[in-house]
Amino acid sequence: xxxxxxxxxxxxxxxxxxxxxxxxxxxxxxxxMIADGNPAELFEMEGESLWKTPRxxxxxxxxxxxxxxxxxVVDGAFARMPRYFADTGRVxxxxxxxxxxMETLQGIPASAVVDGDWNKGERKTxxxxxxxxxxxxxxxxxxLDLANPQTRRMYELGKRAFYYRSGPMDFSCSTCHGEDGKRxxxxxxxxxxxxxxxxxxxxxxxxxxxxxxQFWTMQHRLNDCFRQQRTAEPEFxxxxxxxxxxxxxATAQGGVLQTPGLxx
Amino acid sequence: xxxxxxxxxxxxxxxxxxxxxxxHVMETGQRKDSSGALVPAHFITELTAKHNxxxxxxxxxxxxxxxxxxxxxxxxxxxxGDKIVVSWVDNKGDSRSDEALIA
Numbered sequence: 001x002x003x004x005x006x007x008x009x010x011x012x013x014x015x016x017x018x019x020x021x022x023x024x025x026x027x028x029x030x031x032x033m034i035a036d037g038n039p040a041e042l043f044e045m046e047g048e049s050l051w052k053t054p055r056x057x058x059x060x061x062x063x064x065x066x067x068x069x070x071x072x073v074v075d076g077a078f079a080r081m082p083r084y085f086a087d088t089g090r091v092x093x094x095x096x097x098x099x100x101x102m103e104t105l106q107g108i109p110a111s112a113v114v115d116g117d118w119n120k121g122e123r124k125t126x127x128x129x130x131x132x133x134x135x136x137x138x139x140x141x142x143x144l145d146l147a148n149p150q151t152r153r154m155y156e157l158g159k160r161a162f163y164y165r166s167g168p169m170d171f172s173c174s175t176c177h178g179e180d181g182k183r184x185x186x187x188x189x190x191x192x193x194x195x196x197x198x199x200x201x202x203x204x205x206x207x208x209x210x211x212x213x214q215f216w217t218m219q220h221r222l223n224d225c226f227r228q229q230r231t232a233e234p235e236f237x238x239x240x241x242x243x244x245x246x247x248x249x250a251t252a253q254g255g256v257l258q259t260p261g262l263x264x
Numbered sequence: 265x266x267x268x269x270x271x272x273x274x275x276x277x278x279x280x281x282x283x284x285x286x287x288h289v290m291e292t293g294q295r296k297d298s299s300g301a302l303v304p305a306h307f308i309t310e311l312t313a314k315h316n317x318x319x320x321x322x323x324x325x326x327x328x329x330x331x332x333x334x335x336x337x338x339x340x341x342x343x344x345g346d347k348i349v350v351s352w353v354d355n356k357g358d359s360r361s362d363e364a365l366i367a
Contacts, residue, residue, distance in 0.1 A: 037334030
């Protein structure tokens with residue numbers, strides 16, 4: 001009897017493995033099918049019009065926003081971010097840089113986004129703007145300026161944060177993203193410690209999530225990773241989130257961006 | 265006013281393929297919000313696609329169609345530069361019409 005049970009359990013495990021594999025294939029197939037009509041494009045269109053619409057107390061557009069390639073240059077800007085900006089004296093990712101532009105050009109306080117809620121108000125505006133900017137780096141190579149000492153410092157900080165265990169479950173980012181072949185439910189998790197995995201992750205966020213019809217920026221993605229670890233959620237565009245992005249982007253250096261991505 | 269659609273149309277071997285991405289919440293009327301109140305149904309009911317002035321596709325949509333629907337179809341004929349007009353009406357009487365030229 002006991003032996004029979006053991007065999008049944010083994011059979012179940014084998015079937016489970018096969019099922020997980022075929023489900024991953026099915027998801028890949030599904031993704032391929034709808035990649036043609038990625039609804040992220042709708043956010044991109046909205047972002048483009050927001051970029052050119054005078055807003056905020058100063059009634060200004062973002063067309064003079066300097067994303068590192070000069071004022072108003074959007075093309076290829078995201079492929080070189082996060083980067084060091086001399087005017088703010090900080091290494092900034094796309095979202096934190098957009099915050100700077102909104103504040104300085106339009107007079108919209110950063111707190112409108114930082115203290116806001118996901119998918120609402122100015123944070124939603126941020127989603128659309130990010131969709132617009134990243135689309136203009138699609139197909140380009142990730143090229144971070146790793147010679148810059150400030151970027152190097154953020155890389156080291158990000159690496160430390162990646163392996164730093166905290167919270168009631170004593171998780172770190174590396175618990176889930178430090179080995180090949182891990183998954184949460186049916187979602188395969190990229191191994192962010194090597195180039196291939198980092199390209200898969202950094203190169204496909206921000207993304208449209210089909211399951212909830214939402215567009216998520218990397219800030220949102222990172223925040224949710226912390227929430228899933230049941231640990232303290234980082235502040236929007238805080239130093240640790242930018243540092244983790246630098247670590248990821250640096251590991252993915254040279255890979256091709258597929259942004260905006262499409263997720264389950 | 266609803267957000268614009270993205271329409272792309274291309275002719276190949278005598279057939280025109282039209283791809284439409286619509287921006288719509290497509291609420292089923294079955295979901296509840298955080299306070300437990302029913303979210304009212306809000307979905308596209310009818311979609312019309314025209315090639316120049318001729319209707320080439322008439323579709324009835326329902327609440328089972330996803331948020332931000334994507335529709336792709338082919339019809340025989342069409343030439344480069346012809347106009348494709350896609351319009352929809354939803355159950356609240358809201359509507360949207362966008363056009364594109366065949367590439």
